[in-house]
Amino acid sequence: MNSLISLEKVNYQIADQHILHDVDWQIPAGAHITLTGPSGGGKSTLLRIIAAMISKTSGTLTFDGQPIESYDPIMYRRQVSYCFQQPTLFGETVADNLAFPYQIRKQVMDTQRVVTALNNVGLSERTLHQPIIELSGGERQRVALIRNILFLPKVLLLDEVTAGLDENNKQIVHAWLRQLNEQDHVTTIMITHDATEIAAADQLAKVVAGRLEVHA
Amino acid sequence: MNLAVNNTSLFLAAMLVLVALGISLWQKLGLDRDIVIGVVRAVVQLFIVGYLLKYIFRVNNLWLTLAMIGFIIFNAAWNAKKRGPGIDHALAISLLAIFVSTGVTLGVLVLSGAIKFVPSQMIPISGMIASNSMVAIGLAYRSLNSQFHDQRQGVLERLALGAGLLEASIAIVREAIRTGMSPTIDSAKTVGLVSLPGMMSGLIFAGVDPVRAIRYQIMVTFMLLSATSLGSIIACYLAYRNFYNEQKQLK
Numbered sequence: 001m002n003s004l005i006s007l008e009k010v011n012y013q014i015a016d017q018h019i020l021h022d023v024d025w026q027i028p029a030g031a032h033i034t035l036t037g038p039s040g041g042g043k044s045t046l047l048r049i050i051a052a053m054i055s056k057t058s059g060t061l062t063f064d065g066q067p068i069e070s071y072d073p074i075m076y077r078r079q080v081s082y083c084f085q086q087p088t089l090f091g092e093t094v095a096d097n098l099a100f101p102y103q104i105r106k107q108v109m110d111t112q113r114v115v116t117a118l119n120n121v122g123l124s125e126r127t128l129h130q131p132i133i134e135l136s137g138g139e140r141q142r143v144a145l146i147r148n149i150l151f152l153p154k155v156l157l158l159d160e161v162t163a164g165l166d167e168n169n170k171q172i173v174h175a176w177l178r179q180l181n182e183q184d185h186v187t188t189i190m191i192t193h194d195a196t197e198i199a200a201a202d203q204l205a206k207v208v209a210g211r212l213e214v215h216a
Numbered sequence: 217m218n219l220a221v222n223n224t225s226l227f228l229a230a231m232l233v234l235v236a237l238g239i240s241l242w243q244k245l246g247l248d249r250d251i252v253i254g255v256v257r258a259v260v261q262l263f264i265v266g267y268l269l270k271y272i273f274r275v276n277n278l279w280l281t282l283a284m285i286g287f288i289i290f291n292a293a294w295n296a297k298k299r300g301p302g303i304d305h306a307l308a309i310s311l312l313a314i315f316v317s318t319g320v321t322l323g324v325l326v327l328s329g330a331i332k333f334v335p336s337q338m339i340p341i342s343g344m345i346a347s348n349s350m351v352a353i354g355l356a357y358r359s360l361n362s363q364f365h366d367q368r369q370g371v372l373e374r375l376a377l378g379a380g381l382l383e384a385s386i387a388i389v390r391e392a393i394r395t396g397m398s399p400t401i402d403s404a405k406t407v408g409l410v411s412l413p414g415m416m417s418g419l420i421f422a423g424v425d426p427v428r429a430i431r432y433q434i435m436v437t438f439m440l441l442s443a444t445s446l447g448s449i450i451a452c453y454l455a456y457r458n459f460y461n462e463q464k465q466l467k
Contacts, residue, residue, distance in 0.1 A: 073464040078378030088370045
């Protein structure tokens with residue numbers, strides 16, 4: 001089966017510090033992968049390399065059969081979307097944030113779509129005009145997630161995005177991510193330390209001391 | 217008109233330097249070396265410039281005047297560059313920004329008839345324009361550096377969402393331009409109320425009717441607005457890309 005993303009002997013080092021060692025990873029289209037491992041092991045680095053936010057030191061990384069270097073990084077990031085742990089929101093209001101994906105594509109915000117997305121993660125239309133300083137940590141994280149999917153990417157890379165959420169909100173986000181994966185066919189890779197999330201994983205991968213272990 | 221500071225009074229006025237020197241030594245500011253260097257440089261540079269300008273004004277040659285303006289622009293760019301450590305091509309960027317801002321502003325002043333194309337007007341005015349443009353660019357560089365440092369996370373998130381480099385940086389670029397322009401705008405608001413700036417003070421000193429002197433100051437206010445805004449915008453739009461690498465990642 002063809003992989004949507006394929007890594008072969010990917011290494012990453014800063015000066016003489018080796019952060020990732022010979023990572024080989026085949027990620028099929030439509031996968032829903034849970035990525036775990038000890039802190040500082042290289043999980044975030046691996047996702048950031050796949051997201052083209054940083055560049056591997058050596059090895060090959062292909063997306064849709066083409067080497068990552070052949071894509072314009074900006075267009076690539078619109079297809080392989082990375083969501084940060086503890087994201088920063090822009091501007092003054094929630095609307096400023098949700099208009100951003102439209103602005104960079106020179107489009108007018110589709111309010112209907114934005115409201116639907118807000119509802120899908122348990123936020124109301126009223127949130128749209130709320131100042132970002134009034135949002136709780138969990139609300140900020142959900143607003144940030146919506147920014148990544150208003151234009152559906154092919155791949156969604158999530159860096160511990162549920163870490164700041166309470167149980168109820170975690171459930172909402174999980175259900176929503178599953179829907180994105182199953183209905184919209186978005187390939188997702190989610191970093192987590194949460195035991196429940198790890199136990200519920202379809203496919204589990206682990207990064208330990210810069211090496212990847214894939215569990216079937 | 218009494219416009220002569222003789223050598224004796226200049227020497228006595230040098231006592232004022234001792235005030236600064238005394239404060240530095242007394243308060244252990246460690247500035248004494250810099251004060252001495254600064255004073256010596258100021259005296260030497262100004263004497264050289266005085267004689268040089270006297271010669272240039274007397275010769276009144278087009279090429280010599282342009283060469284002198286070029287020299288001023290280069291020095292201004294060199295100093296602006298020093299305020300943008302870590303920005304590649306800062307000298308070339310500063311040179312272009314100061315050249316354009318000075319050129320456009322001088323052009324408008326000459327074409328409008330506000331000043332004449334004679335060395336005794338062109339050279340001092342070029343110096344005022346270039347030095348203000350230099351300060352504006354230096355402030356803008358410093359602002360770019362500190363904002364790209366402080367707002368790193370926000371820039372990374374915009375990039376992750378697929379923003380282009382300008383879209384990821386635009387808020388920072390705008391703020392840096394604003395920082396470059398704001399001292400000029402602030403001083404435009406207080407001119408005449410707080411300070412009687414150099415141009416009009418000089419003319420008043422030389423015995424010109426204050427009502428005529430202020431016209432020149434008004435012209436200076438206009439020209440500095442143009443120079444600092446052009447200098448800042450050119451420098452910022454050329455410099456922001458430096459904060460990204462070839463792969464369009466934040467350095």
